[in-house]
Structure formats: C-alpha cells, structure tokens
Amino acid sequence: MKGIYKYFINGLIVIVPIAITAFVIINIFSFTERLLGQYLPIHFPGLALAVVLSLIVIIGWMSSHWLSKKLIGYGERVVGSIPVVKFIYNSVKQLSTAVFESQKLLKNAVLVPYPHPGVKSLGFVMPELSAPLANKFPEEHVCVFVPMSLNLTSGFNIILPRRDIIPLDVTSESALQYVITAGSIMPRGNDCNN
Template sequence: MKWFSKYFFNGLILIVPITITTFVVINIFSFTDRLLGQYLPIHFPGVALVVVLLVIVLVGWLSSHWLLKNVIGYGERLLGSIPVVKFIYNSVKQLATAVFESQKLLQNAVLVPYPHPGVKSLGFLMPELSAPLAEKFSEEHVCVFVPMSLNLTAGFNIIVPRRDIIPLDVTSESALQYVITAGSIMPRSNDSK
C-alpha cells in the first residue's frame, strides 16, 4: 500500500500545479474575451491574449516608476493590515516571486559536501544569507539548494561554509538537465554552448 500513496502524491504534485495554472489562464482569457466583446465593436481570435500581454507589460512598466511604486507600496501596506488577507497576499506574492525568479536563482551550479562529508552533490547557489542567519556563524556561509533528481520542485536548502563549495563552470541548462535526468545527461561547460 506504500507504493499507492507514493504514486498518488507524486501524481498530485504533477497534476495540481498544471490544473491550477490551466484554470487560471483559461479564466483570465475568457474573462478578458467577454469584457472586450462587450466594449469593442471588433473581435478577432487572439485579441484576449494580446490585451492580457499588453496589460501585464504596461503594469510592469508603470510599476518601475516612482509614483506607481509609492501607490503599490501603499496598497501593500493596506493589504498587510488586514489579518487574513495579509497572510494570503504575502504567501501568493512570495510564491510568485520565487517561481518567476527561479530562472535567476538556478544560475550558479556548485558542488557541495552533501549528504555527508566525502561525497559531493550538485546544487545551486542561492541569494546571500539574511542577517539573522549570517550572524550565527563565525565564518562566511552560503545557502545552496540541492534539488532531488527527476523533480526540481523538491530538494534541500543547506547552509555550508563558503570554503566547502566548489563552483562549476557549466551552463545552468545542462546542470538542470543533469538533475532532471538523474545524471544520465552530464553537465556541459560554458565554453561548449
């Protein structure tokens, strides 16, 4: 019966994000399509996609300007003062930030002594440690994400001394392929792009 629960949860891990993403995307496009159908005299296939992309780019562009930054900051502080909304908003924002910045996060491949000294695991250097963590160590430590093979959504964040990491001169894509394929595709150097 252990195999059933293992495969059931593995299936959920794969199906739930895909289903939620599909649901959200379809609903955004169908809402935009209905809205545009009411107010625009001209309708053609793909207009919702074009409008959604333009709105996202416009909001991104506006959010980089001083005035809108202050408005967004005020809105976030306002949301942060409502107990349940604060939790939901902060959780979704952190998750979205992690997902959309993950390409930047998985850039620096390194080898670290994990799961015990004497062996090396491929991992990715994470952002600098925050002050509450860094001050607990007498020497410089870094955070490394060691992903599990075949599943990049699971892994371990380990904190190791900087002197124990071995930087790799490999492409981030090939390092990710190495992890996803459980080592059957070896990482390529940056020179062989």
C-alpha cells in the first residue's frame, strides 16, 4: 500500500505542473482565438500565438516608460483597494516576480550559518551593501536572502561576515528547485547537464 501511495504522489508531482501550465496556455490561446475571430475578418494558424507574444512584448516595453509606470501603478492601487482581488493579485504578482526575476536576483547560491551557528541554510547573495550599512561593520559583510521552503516570496535577509558564507558551485535553477521542493530535489553542480 505504501508503494502505491508513493507512486500516486510521484504521479501528482509530475502531472500537476504540466496540467496547470497546459490549462493556462490553452485557455489564453483559446480566448485570444475567440476574440480575434469576432473582430478580424482574416484568420490563419498561429495568429493567436503571434498576437499574445506581441502583446507581451508591447506591455513589457510600455511598462519600461515613465508614463506607463504611473498608469500601471495607479491600476495596481485600484486593484489593491478591493479586498479579495488584492490578495489574489499580490500573491500572483509576487510569485511571478520571484520566478521571472529569480535568474537575476537569485543566482549566487551559498550556505550560511542560519538560523543559528552549527547548522547551514541555502541562501542567495544579494546586491552589495549600501554605504550606511557597510560602514557599521569592522569587516566586509554581505546580505544573503534565505528563502522559506516551498515559497520563494518569503524568507529572511541576513547580514553576515563574508568569511561565514560558503559559495556553492550549483546551477541557480537547481538551487531554486531545492528550495521550492523543500529539499526533495538536491542542487546540481554547474558542470551537470541534467
């Protein structure tokens, strides 16, 4: 019976992310196809894909400009004033930000003595300390973000001496997988392809 339960859980681990990803993508393209079918006299295979990709690029370009940032900020404040919608939007935004910016922000994986000496936690080195912080220490210190397991949007920023961190030669993707899966997938070295 334990074997069947284990296989069931393993099956869910494989199927659920694939199913959710497929569901979202299929619904986005299906909605786009229906919308385009109503308003455009022409239709060809791949039109929805081209429109969705173009829309993503245009929104990304617009969000990089001052006026667009103001409009987006205003829209987020309006959404933030609606109780249930605010919770859903903020959760999805934090998760999206963590996933899409993780390549830039969470790239230097290290081990740190946290939450107390004698144990090690996986963390990510953050940008260099600003002068007001760095000047308070007699030796070089670094800021390390220690994420909570199963949730990249929560964790602790700790400042500790550089001599106390242990750099890891692992891929950022596998370090993130280690955190997201609560340690069930161990980090792989940079020289590993799989």
